[in-house]
Amino acid sequence: MAVNRSRIVSGWTAGTVGLLLVLAICLTPLGAWGGELKILDQTELTRAVRIVRQPAKVVVVLSSGAPENSEIALKNIDGVQSDRRGTPASPESFTFENVPEGIWRIAADPKSIKSVRIE
Numbered sequence: 001m002a003v004n005r006s007r008i009v010s011g012w013t014a015g016t017v018g019l020l021l022v023l024a025i026c027l028t029p030l031g032a033w034g035g036e037l038k039i040l041d042q043t044e045l046t047r048a049v050r051i052v053r054q055p056a057k058v059v060v061v062l063s064s065g066a067p068e069n070s071e072i073a074l075k076n077i078d079g080v081q082s083d084r085r086g087t088p089a090s091p092e093s094f095t096f097e098n099v100p101e102g103i104w105r106i107a108a109d110p111k112s113i114k115s116v117r118i119e
Helices: 005-027
Strands: 035-040 046-052 056-062 073-076 087-090 093-099 102-107 113-118
Touching: 035 056, 035 113, 046 056, 046 113
Parallel strands: 035 102
Antiparallel strands: 035 046, 056 093, 056 113, 073 102, 087 093
16 A cells, blocks of 8 residues: 655655744743733723733823822832823823833823823
8 A cells, every 4th residue: 555655745845844833932932012001990890902012192081070280190009110100192181102001090080081092
């Protein structure tokens, strides 16, 4: 009985390539794709989340009932990063530049937050 070696070698090569591809994906550090940047309010409600490869800009928009001259800060829940103070972008919004991945809490009354976005 003759054995068709070309089919065995082709199947073995395709299987090996597939196995190597799966191993490469599993062994690649997650940092290659980026990390999660999550913004919570004081009640632990997630306001924004995004996978980022580098520090991102966070914009917090306040509702119309927010007190005048409000100050907004982001506090790192992990305790690894220092707190960030927001820069007023308009009377009702604050911008945080270069916010790295991690879980951050907005230090402001949750009722005064209209929206949060990560850019």
